[in-house]
Amino acid sequence: METQLPSTDNHTVPTIRRTDAAALVEEVSSWLTVDADEIDAKFLGERSRVVEAVGEMNSAAVAGPDRADAHYHQQLLLSRIYQTVMQIPDQPTAEGSVLLHEVTRMLENATLAAEDAHLEPGLLESAPTEPKQFLSWLKQLVRKHRAFKHPYYTDFINREAQREDLRTYVIQESLIDGRFDDFLAMMQIGTAGASKMEIAGNYWDEMGNGDPEAVHTHLFNKIYEVFDVRTEDLEAAMTTTDLHSGNLAVLLCRYRHLYPEAVGFLGMTEWLAPDRFRNVVRAWERLGLPEVGITYHRLHITIDSQHAAGWFHNVVIPSADTAYMRRGIARGALWRANSSARHLDERLDLARPGTDRAAAAERTPVAAG
Numbered sequence: 557m558e559t560q561l562p563s564t565d566n567h568t569v570p571t572i573r574r575t576d577a578a579a580l581v582e583e584v585s586s587w588l589t590v591d592a593d594e595i596d597a598k599f600l601g602e603r604s605r606v607v608e609a610v611g612e613m614n615s616a617a618v619a620g621p622d623r624a625d626a627h628y629h630q631q632l633l634l635s636r637i638y639q640t641v642m643q644i645p646d647q648p649t650a651e652g653s654v655l656l657h658e659v660t661r662m663l664e665n666a667t668l669a670a671e672d673a674h675l676e677p678g679l680l681e682s683a684p685t686e687p688k689q690f691l692s693w694l695k696q697l698v699r700k701h702r703a704f705k706h707p708y709y710t711d712f713i714n715r716e717a718q719r720e721d722l723r724t725y726v727i728q729e730s731l732i733d734g735r736f737d738d739f740l741a742m743m744q745i746g747t748a749g750a751s752k753m754e755i756a757g758n759y760w761d762e763m764g765n766g767d768p769e770a771v772h773t774h775l776f777n778k779i780y781e782v783f784d785v786r787t788e789d790l791e792a793a794m795t796t797t798d799l800h801s802g803n804l805a806v807l808l809c810r811y812r813h814l815y816p817e818a819v820g821f822l823g824m825t826e827w828l829a830p831d832r833f834r835n836v837v838r839a840w841e842r843l844g845l846p847e848v849g850i851t852y853h854r855l856h857i858t859i860d861s862q863h864a865a866g867w868f869h870n871v872v873i874p875s876a877d878t879a880y881m882r883r884g885i886a887r888g889a890l891w892r893a894n895s896s897a898r899h900l901d902e903r904l905d906l907a908r909p910g911t912d913r914a915a916a917a918e919r920t921p922v923a924a925g
């Protein structure tokens with residue numbers, strides 16, 4: 557499939573057209589089920605065209621609401637590429653392709669740069685250096701953050717959500733909750749001592765402490781039985797920020813140099829979960845939905861508070877003795893809070909079309925852009 561690049565007579569305005577971003581996604585997606593060496597032999601000669609097209613899409617993705625389609629396609633492509641590293645395939649895949657790796661790095665770097673742009677300048681530099689004070693500072697920042705008690709959970713899910721809304725909610729959560737065990741498995745490589753033991757204990761909880769029926773991803777998938785959600789329906793239901801949240805988690809867990817960011821990101825994910833899930837349980841009970849579908853959320857109200865406490869004590873504090881680690885942990889934690897707030901803002905807008913965002917803007921937190 558040929559992707560025709562647009563002429564660029566204005567260097568400041570991204571000019572890639574909507575159809576170009578969609579066509580680029582389809583072209584690169586078509587490589588994913590072809591052997592890596594075959595892809596490189598066939599397409600390396602077209603590297604400059606492909607790199608230019610991805611660069612154009614990345615520029616358009618930060619151009620604002622008018623180019624929301626480019627942001628969507630950017631995250632859709634990254635999520636499809638990540639399936640090659642998150643699933644055992646039953647056919648050849650392009651995993652390992654040099655050209656695919658270059659495309660992936662471009663998408664990843666653009667995703668991280670956009671996330672950094674949401675951090676308040678100077679915030680990371682203002683972190684205390686003593687590990688316990690550093691943790692208190694970080695928790696305080698997130699406590700004041702819009703993501704901490706977001707109205708999507710405290711108002712919408714808690715009081716208003718109907719059956720169909722909860723169905724949408726669990727689909728939207730699948731890119732994080734549906735593979736949390738694999739995130740832990742990926743991010744623990746190279747760790748040692750208290751951190752490794754904490755991650756191992758957390759992982760064993762994910763494995764239901766050895767009981768296949770209690771494996772967390774298995775419990776999560778039980779919700780899909782209640783709502784008759786099929787795997788093949790998931791991608792089409794995903795919005796840009798659904799894809800973005802899932803991509804960010806994979807991105808931070810797969811690279812060793814992003815280990816500090818993964819520590820911050822996953823720690824905050826654990827810490828934010830119990831209060832959010834209390835609202836999901838209330839909605840479930842209010843609607844009288846089948847008990848089998850709420851086990852996952854009920855369980856995590858307790859277990860994720862323990863996971864968060866263990867994570868802070870055994871992973872964050874012992875690691876936070878270098879400036880490099882503190883910076884990364886804070887970055888990952890704030891990326892989680894900021895991306896989660898944007899994600900929940902979008903969900904609220906979709907759930908309640910026409911909601912006035914002025915009130916929301918007033919509560920915009922110190923850490924968010």
Ligand SMILES: [Fe+2]
Nearest residue numbers: 736762772856
């Ligand atoms: Fe879990």
Ligand SMILES: [Fe+2]
Nearest residue numbers: 826859860863
């Ligand atoms: Fe957990």
